[in-house]
Each structure stands twice: as C-alpha cells, then as structure tokens.
Amino acid sequence: MIDCQDILTAIEGEDMSRQTDDGKHEGYVAAWFADDRWSGGWGNGAFLITRRADGSMLPVDEWFPRPPAEVIGWRPMCECGWRGSFWTRVGSPAEEDISRQRGYSSEFGDPSQELDDAAMREWERHIAPSQAAWPVVQAAREFYDAQDRLTDVVRQARADGASWTDIGDAAGMTRQSAHERWSKVVG
Ligand SMILES: [Zn+2]
Incomplete structure (x- = not known):
C-alpha cells in the first residue's frame, strides 16, 4: 500500500509548475488517466490524485495514488481552469512524434523533456494575452x-x-x- 503522504513529501521536493507575474495562472503538465482523472505530481513511484473528474478538489483524506503504468497521456493545465490539448502516451520510443502530440514515457509515467516543453508552449500561448x-x-x-x-x-x-x-x-x-x-x- 502506497501512502499518500509519502508521495506528497516527494512531490513537494520539486516545483514543476510555472506561474505568471500576477499569480492568476499556474501551469503544469498533468499525467492523464483513462477515467479522466489526472495528477500534477508524482513521487515514490506513484501519481497522486487530488481532484474529481470535474476538477473540484477532493478532501485530503480521499486523495489516492495511481500507478505510472496507468498513465494514458498528458495535458497542459492551468490553475485558472484552462485545459490544453491531449498528448497520447505511446508504447515505444520509435512511436514518439511530438509534432503529432504522441509521446513516449519511461516506466515512471512522466513526459519527456521535449514533450513537456512542447505542452508548456501551449500554456504560454494561453497566458500570452494576460502577460501582454x-x-x-x-x-x-x-x-x-x-x-x-x-x-x-x-x-x-x-x-x-x-x-x-x-x-x-x-x-x-x-x-x-x-x-x-x-x-x-x-x-
Ligand atoms: Zn490560466
């Protein structure tokens, strides 16, 4: 049994999100699951699910872990509620095609740096008007x-x-x- 607190402690060690100057937008690349649940962070070998499928927060005692093998893809997200497009997880490095939003992941379920950068460029376009x-x-x-x-x-x-x-x-x-x-x- 994976303990949620252990995952949280591991997540807190690194800040994977980026924030705008006005603090209104905070972007990150979420790992996505087949039931439309997602996770913004993982640690100790698991992703932590902290929200319902509609995006509302779960009470802390209802947070639960998901194994990296269940990640089906990724999506850039913003704390303002914006969701970017879906990036599909493929089974082998040969199938990866960033231009077609297909990415390969290691056993850890996290996106490659290249995919992460490309997905965050979507978020940058999302924040461009407010940055301007x-x-x-x-x-x-x-x-x-x-x-x-x-x-x-x-x-x-x-x-x-x-x-x-x-x-x-x-x-x-x-x-x-x-x-x-x-x-x-x-x-
Ligand atoms: Zn936003």
Whole structure:
C-alpha cells in the first residue's frame, strides 16, 4: 500500500509548475488517466490524485495514488481552469512524434523533456494575452498611487495656507482647474 503522504513529501521536493507575474495562472503538465482523472505530481513511484473528474478538489483524506503504468497521456493545465490539448502516451520510443502530440514515457509515467516543453508552449500561448496586459496593470497601479499622493500633498498645501492659484501654478493648471479637481476632496 502506497501512502499518500509519502508521495506528497516527494512531490513537494520539486516545483514543476510555472506561474505568471500576477499569480492568476499556474501551469503544469498533468499525467492523464483513462477515467479522466489526472495528477500534477508524482513521487515514490506513484501519481497522486487530488481532484474529481470535474476538477473540484477532493478532501485530503480521499486523495489516492495511481500507478505510472496507468498513465494514458498528458495535458497542459492551468490553475485558472484552462485545459490544453491531449498528448497520447505511446508504447515505444520509435512511436514518439511530438509534432503529432504522441509521446513516449519511461516506466515512471512522466513526459519527456521535449514533450513537456512542447505542452508548456501551449500554456504560454494561453497566458500570452494576460502577460501582454501585465505592464498596463503595473502602470495603472503606479498611476493611481501617484493620484492618491497628489491629493494628499494638495490637502497638506491647503492646510499650510496655499491658495488655489498657488496650487494651480504648482500643478501646471489654472486656478479654476485646481479648484474643480480638488476642492471637494480636500476642502
Ligand atoms: Zn490560466
């Protein structure tokens, strides 16, 4: 009997997933089984099944091991719920054809480095749009922070006796624009 905790301990030793900067996407290549169960990690000679076929998490005490011989293929997955295409496990190295999504595995059931790289390229295409937008997220954050700081220093300037004309001059706008922009928020 294989103990799930032993598998987990072995899995935790290596991090096989990759994460986007915003933390919303975490990709990995899952080992797939005939009943549409899958596993993101293996150790101590077995894969650990932690989810139901619909993707929801199983309670920890219902996790169970699966032997590598039962792996029928692989699929790139993302923690956001995205699933990539299926890669079929073939019986011999000669049958491997990465371009046709057929991969050979050793007795351990893990994909070859070449298959792993190719499958993760699918995940990279999946995250490309959010990666492209990531600089906007960062710049917007800086922009709103700067707006907050600007409001704070205007409030302080008013408290220290600056007129709306003084503040308008300092901010590069007219007295009226400065007043319209800040009078309601800083008093
Ligand atoms: Zn994702």
